[in-house]
Amino acid sequence: MTDTTLAAIDVRGLTIRYGRQTVLQQLDLAVPAGALFALLGANGAGKSTLLRALAGIHPVRRGVIDLLGHDRARMPIAVQRQIAYVAEGQALPAARSVSELAVYLAPLYPAWDRSYSDQVLAAFHLPVHKPVGALSRGQRMKVSLWAALATRPKVLLMDEPFTGMEVAVKDELVRALIDVVSLVETTVLLCTHDLDEVEMLADWMALLVDGRITHAAPLESLRAAYAQRTGLERVPLKTLYLGLSRSETSPVEVLV
């Protein structure tokens, strides 16, 4: 259940530059606790940068990021352990097996649920004793997702985790993700280009254009507002996305 009164992720005035290029500019974003939040945007809009900043990978020099009520820059390790980050192309220890990874990761996360970990591994059909480097790309992505889910995170940041996966694997992962989120009430921020993923997963959506959030609202609210504005009876997600992307009007709704 989405709790709109408490923002699990609260970003205020975030500005990130790569050299002279400004990637994110005075970005504000609030993700309610328990939301399945999809972040959409064109290539180079700054989605990955935003997620890396949220994950603590990219240093934040201007702006404030609050996660679970704590400043990202001074976040206690106990809070950090409630945040998981999964990204496409994330490296894994190639020489280690999944079982060895579990031995390594479990002590780092007090919330690591061994039985649930086994459950996810079984659901993902992952060979636990095979070196990760010998796994296929889809399997490695499953390992990344498993390593994130087994920590029972309160915030799950996912940067295009399903890119390039075959449909069956993607469906499998998405279903597993939905199960986990419903079970643990995890706040998910999903960065993706795939509208099908958004359709399947998200109940909130935000649009990132030129380093700023232009629209951020519950998905159904956006559909309704767009339908009302355009007179369409039914608004497919693709239409909504394209329409909002081209819209030069002020944001439909920005949660702060």
Added chain:
Amino acid sequence: MTWWREVWHHMWYELRTVRWPLLAAALLAALCTWWAWPTTQSGSAIGLLVEAPLWLAALLIAAAVVLRDAPLSPTAFWSGKAIRPSALVAAKCLVTVGVLGGSALLLTAVTLVAYHTPAPLIATLLPHAALLLAVTLLFTMGLAAMARSLWQLPILVLTMWGLVAVVLLFRESRRMVLRELALPATLWIAGGLCVALVLLLALAYARRMSRGVGLGALLVLGGGALVVVWSRPPQLRIPPDYPLSPDSVTLRIDAVQLTQRADASIDQQLRGFRGPQVTVRVDGVPSDQSVQLWNVWASFELTNGDSARSPIADPMVRRALPVELATMTWRGAVDTVQSRVDVRPQLTPAVRDVLVRHLSGDPAFRIRRIVLHGYVRTSRYRRTLNMPYSDTGTAALPGQRVAGTFMRDTTGVSFQVSRRIVRPIGSDRFYRLLDYDLDDPRGALAVAFKAGEREVVQLRSRSSEASMDRVILPFVPLYQRSTQYRPPRELPMQADDPWFVGTRLLLFAREPIRLHPVRVVWEMPPTGE
């Protein structure tokens, strides 16, 4: 999980990951040490062949430990995980420096112990060796931290060793800006640089500094560290008032080669000194054998009989006496270096053993470095030395010493002697100036001189045979040669006061040496003309 528990957790994970490369490197090191030492010298071609893979393996492991969790890579496994950067850095440093460096250090210590090196000497050497290892490994780790993949590693290693080469060239140029630093300061600086490198690594992980800033800082820190550590072998200062005494006159013949049809014995005088004459005789040679080749380790420290300040009588001086000893490189090869411990150098059997074993173990040995020391003290007299070869001759002020030396043979046939320095100089710097690398495979002879009132005494080989693989140096005779002195501005001095000369000679040749229990007799008459 507390910070320390997390460090241990990461460390064991790292150890488990690199256990096979570590074991392979350790095995390789042990094999190389067993096989190659002491038959090869550090710096020789074979030694380099042995050492280079070991160092490369160590550096690769160090870099791989860092690169597995590259701090600058946004896709690194540790990124986004609830891992304390400081704990991760500490674990990686412990694994790399602790295990890699520690094992190398242990190997060094074991080898030193096996060669009966006195404990104080080991204690003197090990910190320096530890710092050298730590700085090298940390620098490699720092470079690896600035990389994003293993593909950049060769470039990094080349960069690093290029820097080392520059440092060594810089050292060879003998224009070290930090030459004047005493050893304790060197240790402090090197230790401080180690800390700075660790902090830089921690910053790279925690703050994800930009690559340019990190590399720049690394180059500055690592370059500084290498300059300091590599340029300062563990030599210690001699106190300014180093007294000389007849008690310190020693000549030792460590080994002789016995051959047919040679003289039955040798009586050899060390000529050329105005001071006491030392006669050396070798007895105990079998009737069918004679002495042909000598390996002589002689130490002369002649004075005018100022026995009141005998080194034996003065414990402070005893502590300050220089000692030839052996230090180890990664695979345990020997370099002769000097240190300061509470023993008399001439009476240190362990030192002799090291050298004898070293000399006798390899038919093609060569000494990489010979450290000479010599003093000419003018504590009571004012004198201007203006030697024929002098280019920096300056007047010694009252109370200051004038030091000089002659180096060095490179041909093995005749000794091309050149004067190095004639000027008031601190003993520590003097040591630095006398620290030479002798790389000529045909043998080399370090020679010393005595500066007389109006003459210069030089050491030369009176008769020597040389070929590409054999040099025979029967002994080191001394002879006098008048030199062109300008009239010095002399102050009153006693007519018979000899100059103080301190010289250590080390002769060697490429002959296989059969150790034979000969009896060496040396005699030194009472000091005085």
